[in-house]
Amino acid sequence: MIVTLVALVVLLLGAVALLRSSDASSALAGQLGFRRDMKNQAERAMAMAINSLKTGSLSSASARESSLATANYSAVALTSDASTGLPTILLGSDTSFTAANYVINIVDATDESGDNADTGIKVRYLIDRQCTATGKVDPASCSRTNVQIQFNGQDSGSYKADSSFRSSQLVIYRISVRVDGPRGTQAFFQSAMAL
Template sequence: MSESYKNSVKRARPKALPARQEGIIVVFTLLAVVLLLLASIALVRSFDTSLLLSGNMAFKRDLANQSERGNASAIVAMSAGGALVDPATREADSKPNNYSATTLPSDAHGIPTILVDDVAWAASGMALADLTDAASGTTVRYVIDRLCTSAGSSIVPTNYCAISSLGGAKSGEVEDKMPPPPASLPVYRVSIRVTGPRNTQTFVQSVLSL
């Protein structure tokens, strides 16, 4: 065999095939897909949680705004033309107007227990109808209690009433120009419960002196 033929045979011989892949790229691809899927699920859950928190905050704020209806009704009842405008009337209970002349028992949060428990409310005899709003689906219930230990006049020392003083002399005034002694007025607590859709409840309190 000639030398030229041997060289041509060598040139025609095919090269060796590269080593076959063992599937490692597929494994890494699957792992990447799984990680992306988990990240997508976490992102969706975080987004849902944010929407839920935002909705709850807006819902709670709306219930707090609705409580102003109860506060306004209590002020109207104790103002001119109202059922509780006469101080002598406020010296005794007025259950048709959701009024107590003495401090009502309260829970650890300072909310009257009859406002928290519907059974206790029914047993208390408070008879003023709740304020309802069909459009928003809310119900407002309020109770007024005078911060005194017993019924009767608030100026009797044994009643131990919380008192708010109005008026008084200003610093630096001469004695002959001093105004009369300040008026002592009992303090009234207005406790409001707002019940919204899905039986969500918000409690709001304010105090009045008049």
């Protein structure tokens, strides 16, 4: 009978260890799911920002000469946190972000029934031109990059077999994204593009 009790205690301890391992695996899988979803939402925000610059309200050079808070755009480089390189306004509270007239996007997802469901995810993005002053692009006050662009003889930008390459200086735009998810999770993403 003592041997049976010892065997039962050993089996009970094994079952408890297995249960804890299962709980840890479930928690880890949940965290990986949160991380993946937040990355996907950040990619959606990045695409929205790029579309704004290419075909939206910021598609013309004249529109990018001055700040447009409703498009989450600053014509001058925003003050950045020294340790992360992220704009400090993006790191602050919802109140400070909206007080600067920037827009926080609430991301909704479609559930299994096809209805929209609140995911509890908030996405903020900022686009800031890497210049020290508003107005037309000034080589002395804007960070720019050299690129080789292929043109045909008519300067239309279309490809042709006998086209030539020309060097061009494009202005750098920084896109920063913050995603706030369930259970107080946060993710930050940043990219740069030249126009």
